[in-house]
Amino acid sequence: MSFEFFVPCPRGLEAALAAELADTAANRLPPGALQPGAEVPGGVHFRGNWAGGMAANLHSRIASRVMLKIAQRPYRSEQDVYALAREQRWEQWFSANETLRVDVTAIKSPLRSLEFATLRVKDAICDRLREVSGARPSIDTALPDVRVFAFLTATDCTLYLDTSGEPLFKRGWRLDKGAAPLRENLAAGILRLTGWTPGTPLYDPMCGSGTFLAEAAQVALAIAPGIDRRFAFEKFRQFDSAAWRHLKSAATAARDDARRAARDLQIYGSDISGDMLDKARANFQRAGLANVPLKQVDARDMAPPAATPGIVVANPPYGERIEVRGRNARGEARPTARSLRESNGDDEGFRRAQTDAPDSEFFQALGDALKQRFTGWRAFILTSDRKLPGQLRLRESAKTPLYNGALECRLFRFDLIAGSVRQRPANADGASEDGAQKPV
Ligand SMILES: C[S@@+](CC[C@H](N)C(=O)[O-])C[C@H]1O[C@@H](n2cnc3c(N)ncnc32)[C@H](O)[C@@H]1O
Structure with missing residues (x-):
C-alpha cells in the first residue's frame, strides 16, 4: 500500500533533506518504497509504503518528523475542519487506549481562533473513536502516544498523523547541553x-x-540516527513489526561493519x-x-x-x-x-x-x-x-x-585558498543580502 508523507525540517535545509531521502531510497530500500516529491518551505513531501516511512524515521538526520497524510480538503469554518476530522477512520491507526495530542498550524487561515480549531479536531477524533469503540482517548500534551497535526492554509485543511513521536532531532544521546546547543x-x-x-x-x-x-x-x-530510540509508529495498529525488525537489523549490521573497519x-x-x-x-x-x-x-x-x-x-x-x-x-x-x-x-x-x-x-x-x-x-x-x-x-x-x-x-x-584568501576591508561590515547563493 502506498501513502503520502510530509517531512518537516529546519527552514533552509529542504534541498539537503530531499537529497538525504533520495539516498535512503537508493541505498536502503527496494525500488518505489520511498519516492521524494516536492520541496516546500519547511519540508519535503514523499510517497511511499510503510517501510519507506519507517526508514525515513530511522535514517533521516535532517528531518524533524515524518508525518503521514490522512486527508486534505477545502474548508471555510471550524465546522468544516471538525467534519473532515470526524470522517477519518482513526480507529485503523490507534485505539481509545492511546493518549492523544492535537496541534494546529496555519498560514493565512480565515479562522479566528487556532485554539478553537485545535479543540474541534480533538473533539472530532474523540467522537469518532467513541462512536466506533465506545471509549474516548485521554489527552496528554506532554508525552502522548499519538499526535495529530492539522495544517490550515487560506483554503485547505490537511490532517497528518505523526509517525515519529518525540521530534527526530532527539536522538537520545544528548543529555548534556550548553547554553545554546545546536539542534x-x-x-x-x-x-x-x-x-x-x-x-x-x-x-x-x-x-x-x-x-x-x-x-x-x-x-x-554508519550509526543510524534513530537506532537507539522509539517511534510513534511502533504503537500503531498497522505496525509492520517484521519490516521494522528487518530495517533495524540492516542498520545494526552496517554499524557493526563500519565499527570493525x-x-x-x-x-x-x-x-x-x-x-x-x-x-x-x-x-x-x-x-x-x-x-x-x-x-x-x-x-x-x-x-x-x-x-x-x-x-x-x-x-x-x-x-x-x-x-x-x-x-x-x-x-x-x-x-x-x-x-x-x-x-x-x-x-x-x-x-x-x-x-x-x-x-x-x-x-x-x-x-x-x-x-x-x-x-x-x-x-x-x-x-x-x-x-x-x-x-x-x-x-x-x-x-x-x-x-x-x-x-x-x-x-x-x-x-582559505593559498595566496588568494579574499580579504575584505575592515569597514566592509555590512554583508550584502543580494545575490545570496548556495554552496556548490
Ligand atoms: C553557540 S556555542 C556552540 C554550541 C555547539 N555548536 C553545540 O552544539 O553545543 C558557542 C561555544 O563557543 C565557546 N567559546 C566562547 N568563546 C570561545 C573562545 N574564545 N574560544 C573557543 N571557544 C569559545 C563557548 O564555550 C560555547 O561552547
Missing part, C-alpha cells in the same frame, strides 16, 4: 551543505556540547570551556563514539588538527544567546594555558580570567587564525550576525540562509 538535525543539515564526507578532516573550534562532531562521527561510523575518524573539536568539553565527552560516550579528540583551546589560538586540509565548521557565540569568552579589551592578558589550568577548566574559574572586549576583536583574531594557519581549508560558520565576514576580514564564497529555531541565520563559507 542535531540543523547540525546534520549543515554538515551536508559543507560537502563533508567521512575521511576528510573536520574541526569545530567552538564545539560546545559537540553536536557537529557527534553527527559527523555517527555518519562516519573504523580507523582515525579525523574529527576534532576544541572549546575554551572545560565544562563544555566534559559535556561533549559525556555525550560522545552515550552516542557510542570514542576517538573524537577534544582540546581546551581559545579559538584565536587554534591550529589545524590534521596535516591535510579539511573543513572547519562552527557556530560561534551569538550576541544575544551566549557570549564570546577569553576577550581582551583593556590590554589585559587573556587567559593563557596557565590561567586555564589554574581555573581547573571550570566556568567559574574561567569567568575570573575573562575580560570584556567587544566581540569584534575576537572575530578579527579568529579571522587572522583562519587566514594564517588554515590555508587550503574551507570554513563554514553559522551565525545570526550578517556582519561576520566584515568582522573576520574575510570575504565569503557563499552564504546560505538557515533558521536556528526562530532565529534567522546565515551559513557563511570561506575558501
Whole structure:
C-alpha cells in the first residue's frame, strides 16, 4: 500500500533533506518504497509504503518528523475542519487506549481562533473513536502516544498523523547541553551543505556540547540516527513489526561493519570551556563514539588538527544567546594555558580570567587564525550576525540562509585558498543580502 508523507525540517535545509531521502531510497530500500516529491518551505513531501516511512524515521538526520497524510480538503469554518476530522477512520491507526495530542498550524487561515480549531479536531477524533469503540482517548500534551497535526492554509485543511513521536532531532544521546546547543538535525543539515564526507578532516573550534562532531562521527561510523530510540509508529495498529525488525537489523549490521573497519575518524573539536568539553565527552560516550579528540583551546589560538586540509565548521557565540569568552579589551592578558589550568577548566574559574572586549576583536583574531594557519581549508560558520565576514576580514564564497529555531541565520563559507584568501576591508561590515547563493 502506498501513502503520502510530509517531512518537516529546519527552514533552509529542504534541498539537503530531499537529497538525504533520495539516498535512503537508493541505498536502503527496494525500488518505489520511498519516492521524494516536492520541496516546500519547511519540508519535503514523499510517497511511499510503510517501510519507506519507517526508514525515513530511522535514517533521516535532517528531518524533524515524518508525518503521514490522512486527508486534505477545502474548508471555510471550524465546522468544516471538525467534519473532515470526524470522517477519518482513526480507529485503523490507534485505539481509545492511546493518549492523544492535537496541534494546529496555519498560514493565512480565515479562522479566528487556532485554539478553537485545535479543540474541534480533538473533539472530532474523540467522537469518532467513541462512536466506533465506545471509549474516548485521554489527552496528554506532554508525552502522548499519538499526535495529530492539522495544517490550515487560506483554503485547505490537511490532517497528518505523526509517525515519529518525540521530534527526530532527539536522538537520545544528548543529555548534556550548553547554553545554546545546536539542534542535531540543523547540525546534520549543515554538515551536508559543507560537502563533508567521512575521511576528510573536520574541526569545530567552538564545539560546545559537540553536536557537529557527534553527527559527523555517527555518519562516519554508519550509526543510524534513530537506532537507539522509539517511534510513534511502533504503537500503531498497522505496525509492520517484521519490516521494522528487518530495517533495524540492516542498520545494526552496517554499524557493526563500519565499527570493525573504523580507523582515525579525523574529527576534532576544541572549546575554551572545560565544562563544555566534559559535556561533549559525556555525550560522545552515550552516542557510542570514542576517538573524537577534544582540546581546551581559545579559538584565536587554534591550529589545524590534521596535516591535510579539511573543513572547519562552527557556530560561534551569538550576541544575544551566549557570549564570546577569553576577550581582551583593556590590554589585559587573556587567559593563557596557565590561567586555564589554574581555573581547573571550570566556568567559574574561567569567568575570573575573562575580560570584556567587544566581540569584534575576537572575530578579527579568529579571522587572522583562519587566514594564517588554515590555508587550503574551507570554513563554514553559522551565525545570526550578517556582519561576520566584515568582522573576520574575510570575504565569503557563499552564504546560505538557515533558521536556528526562530532565529534567522546565515551559513557563511570561506575558501582559505593559498595566496588568494579574499580579504575584505575592515569597514566592509555590512554583508550584502543580494545575490545570496548556495554552496556548490
Ligand atoms: C553557540 S556555542 C556552540 C554550541 C555547539 N555548536 C553545540 O552544539 O553545543 C558557542 C561555544 O563557543 C565557546 N567559546 C566562547 N568563546 C570561545 C573562545 N574564545 N574560544 C573557543 N571557544 C569559545 C563557548 O564555550 C560555547 O561552547
